[in-house]
Amino acid sequence: MEILALLGDGMLLALQPLNLSLILIGVTVGLFIGAMPGLGSVNGVAILLPITFLVPPGSAIIFLAAIYYGAMYGGAISSVTLGIPGASTAVATTFDGRPLAMQGKASLALVTAALASFIGGTVANVFFTLFAPALASVALSFGPPEIFALMLLAFATFVGLGGDDIPKTIVSICLGLVLASVGFDTISGEPRLILFEMQGFLQGIGFLVLAIGVYGIGEMLWTIEQSRGEVTTTTPRMTARGMVDDTKEAVRRGWKGTWIGSVLGFFVGVLPAAGATPGSLMSYGVAKMVSRTPEKFGKGNPDGVAAPEAANNSASTGSMLPMLTLGIPGSPTTAILLGGMVIWGLVPGPRLFVDETEFVWGLIGSFYISNLAAVIINLAFIPLFVWMLRMPFTILAPMIFVLSIAGGYAATRDMHDVWLMVIFGLGAFFLRRFDYPLAPAVLAIVLGPIAEPTLRQSLLLSSGDPSIFFTRPIAGPITVIALILIFLPAIQLLRRRRAARRRAA
Amino acid sequence: MRTGEIVTAGLLGLFSLYLMWKSAELPVGYIAGQGPGGGFWPFWLSAVMLLACGMIALNWWRGTSPPSQSDEPLLDAYGWRTLALVGGGIVVFVGLINVVSMYGAIAVFLLYYMRFLGRHSWALTLPMALIVPLAFFFFFEGAMRITMPSGMSFTDPVFDVLYDIIY
Numbered sequence: 001m002e003i004l005a006l007l008g009d010g011m012l013l014a015l016q017p018l019n020l021s022l023i024l025i026g027v028t029v030g031l032f033i034g035a036m037p038g039l040g041s042v043n044g045v046a047i048l049l050p051i052t053f054l055v056p057p058g059s060a061i062i063f064l065a066a067i068y069y070g071a072m073y074g075g076a077i078s079s080v081t082l083g084i085p086g087a088s089t090a091v092a093t094t095f096d097g098r099p100l101a102m103q104g105k106a107s108l109a110l111v112t113a114a115l116a117s118f119i120g121g122t123v124a125n126v127f128f129t130l131f132a133p134a135l136a137s138v139a140l141s142f143g144p145p146e147i148f149a150l151m152l153l154a155f156a157t158f159v160g161l162g163g164d165d166i167p168k169t170i171v172s173i174c175l176g177l178v179l180a181s182v183g184f185d186t187i188s189g190e191p192r193l194i195l196f197e198m199q200g201f202l203q204g205i206g207f208l209v210l211a212i213g214v215y216g217i218g219e220m221l222w223t224i225e226q227s228r229g230e231v232t233t234t235t236p237r238m239t240a241r242g243m244v245d246d247t248k249e250a251v252r253r254g255w256k257g258t259w260i261g262s263v264l265g266f267f268v269g270v271l272p273a274a275g276a277t278p279g280s281l282m283s284y285g286v287a288k289m290v291s292r293t294p295e296k297f298g299k300g301n302p303d304g305v306a307a308p309e310a311a312n313n314s315a316s317t318g319s320m321l322p323m324l325t326l327g328i329p330g331s332p333t334t335a336i337l338l339g340g341m342v343i344w345g346l347v348p349g350p351r352l353f354v355d356e357t358e359f360v361w362g363l364i365g366s367f368y369i370s371n372l373a374a375v376i377i378n379l380a381f382i383p384l385f386v387w388m389l390r391m392p393f394t395i396l397a398p399m400i401f402v403l404s405i406a407g408g409y410a411a412t413r414d415m416h417d418v419w420l421m422v423i424f425g426l427g428a429f430f431l432r433r434f435d436y437p438l439a440p441a442v443l444a445i446v447l448g449p450i451a452e453p454t455l456r457q458s459l460l461l462s463s464g465d466p467s468i469f470f471t472r473p474i475a476g477p478i479t480v481i482a483l484i485l486i487f488l489p490a491i492q493l494l495r496r497r498r499a500a501r502r503r504a505a
Numbered sequence: 506m507r508t509g510e511i512v513t514a515g516l517l518g519l520f521s522l523y524l525m526w527k528s529a530e531l532p533v534g535y536i537a538g539q540g541p542g543g544g545f546w547p548f549w550l551s552a553v554m555l556l557a558c559g560m561i562a563l564n565w566w567r568g569t570s571p572p573s574q575s576d577e578p579l580l581d582a583y584g585w586r587t588l589a590l591v592g593g594g595i596v597v598f599v600g601l602i603n604v605v606s607m608y609g610a611i612a613v614f615l616l617y618y619m620r621f622l623g624r625h626s627w628a629l630t631l632p633m634a635l636i637v638p639l640a641f642f643f644f645f646e647g648a649m650r651i652t653m654p655s656g657m658s659f660t661d662p663v664f665d666v667l668y669d670i671i672y
Contacts, residue, residue, distance in 0.1 A: 221592060455546065
């Protein structure tokens with residue numbers, strides 16, 4: 001009952017005029033950002049973070065969370081109408097969404113996506129409301145070794161489950177962590193890693209500089225280079241009558257995928273490093289696996305649209321759970337939200353539920369409202385978004401660059417950081433070309449300032465004995481799981497080699 | 506791509522060596538009573554990074570990673586041209602900030618991008634290049650009270666007029 005009362009208070013807070021208008025603006029901006037090919041929630045949140053310093057922290061995170069929500073809905077729009085995923089989280093939506101559009105059923109695909117997203121978001125919100133306080137109260141007993149073990153787990157999941165080239169993932173993680181340690185050593189107070197003796201590095205490298213560099217400049221260059229201006233649009237014909245019929249058909253043919261995506265998406269989203277992209281791909285796979293007509297997948301099956309769309313919304317809420325309760329982000333977007341919270345003077349983690357009750361429940365309440373706002377705005381404005389998608393990229397791209405540079409400067413007011421952002425952007429473009437994953441680096445630069453002190457404090461507690469991470473009842477299992485995940489790929493490789501050798505013999 | 510793969514790994518390896526050397530300016534070992542030294546964390550992470558670069562090089566030599574098997578060029582002519590025009594444009598944009606102010610640089614960049622890369626008409630480009638920097642000015646300086654670089658002294662007359670409006 002207590003939870004319901006807190007949730008009620010939170011919703012009232014989210015419905016205050018300032019917060020409600022931020023939700024509506026955030027959702028609309030998010031829908032548009034999500035719908036633009038190549039731009040996803042992470043780009044939107046990274047580029048717009050500097051301008052949220054105008055409002056109080058509680059409203060700022062509500063705004064960013066609304067963008068996150070909107071972008072998850074919006075991703076489907078370009079997946080269906082352009083055949084290009086609006087974001088990596090909507091890749092699986094193209095599998096069946098595009099064929100439906102080609103058959104002239106773009107409107108059915110879009111309605112299915114919107115309804116599935118709404119149910120996915122709602123299911124995840126209920127799970128979130130039930131699990132978050134419990135997890136936070138367990139996490140309250142955590143000391144430095146437990147927190148460091150969790151950080152290790154976050155990085156281990158990238159190595160073990162990320163699916164990218166493992167040495168490259170490790171390079172990305174280490175690079176982010178080392179860049180985070182530039183500036184001053186927090187314990188001894190001595191200057192550290194002042195690269196090339198440049199004074200600008202004395203204030204460290206803000207995560208925003210890396211995040212905007214990678215997502216506002218690097219990814220944009222990548223999209224411009226890859227798309228080469230070749231985009232064909234399918235325009236859905238949407239009428240009120242048609243939408244009612246589509247809703248009926250979406251419910252009839254997409255309910256199974258919706259439920260699979262809603263539940264699976266949440267739990268995949270909770271895992272650090274997994275997030276909405278693997279969540280949506282896995283849900284598509286499971287929906288196909290349990291379907292009685294798997295051969296219809298990939299040819300325009302509403303279930304194939306519903307599963308990934310429900311999952312990406314559900315996962316995006318799920319990924320906020322470890323961010324708020326444990327202080328470890330479940331996705332690149334939540335890593336940026338976490339960085340924002342630190343800038344606003346909030347300390348993510350279990351204490352947040354005790355010290356900032358109003359903030360936490362206001363945010364959770366806003367999830368429900370944003371979800372509702374997103375489905376209404378999405379359904380009402382689909383034709384408008386489709387029209388805007390035809391805006392030439394040669395107008396949108398320079399606007400994003402300008403926003404990135406001006407926003408990046410506004411955040412730190414130092415030209416050194418702006419140049420660094422451009423260098424990171426160009427570097428990210430080339431690293432991406434060689435399959436280096438960059439999300440781990442962004443996650444690492446956010447987690448570095450938490451991971452390093454907890455490691456040092458733990459080792460100080462144990463007089464330098466690393467067994468402290470294995471002998472404590474909570475830290476122990478987490479460390480073991482993290483180590484298994486790190487060495488899992490190596491073990492799999494050895495097994496595969498042995499099997500190949502046996503076959504050869 | 507194949508050459509690029511090993512060159513990138515080599516550069517990252519060199520960078521991790523530099524980071525190790527730089528971290529070693531502070532103690533990298535365990536100091537009794539104080540815990541790990543200030544250079545401990547970045548030093549050993551850079552060492553792990555160097556090791557990972559070694560593994561990338563090994564995978565390159567055995568040809569097991571996709572870029573090391575690819576004969577594709579790193580970027581084709583179109584790719585290099587795009588990178589030079591867009592990436593170069595951004596570098597010039599940032600370089601101009603201290604000369605013609607943040608807002609002036611935004612106007613120049615929008616003119617360049619929309620007119621010369623996007624081939625949009627002057628009728629669209631000119632209003633955009635004027636309205637966007639003005640909107641940014643009123644947002645940052647007016648609403649958020651953040652002062653952006655105002656460039657060299659020749660921009661002062663324009664700023665005097667604008668500041669008169671917001672103050």
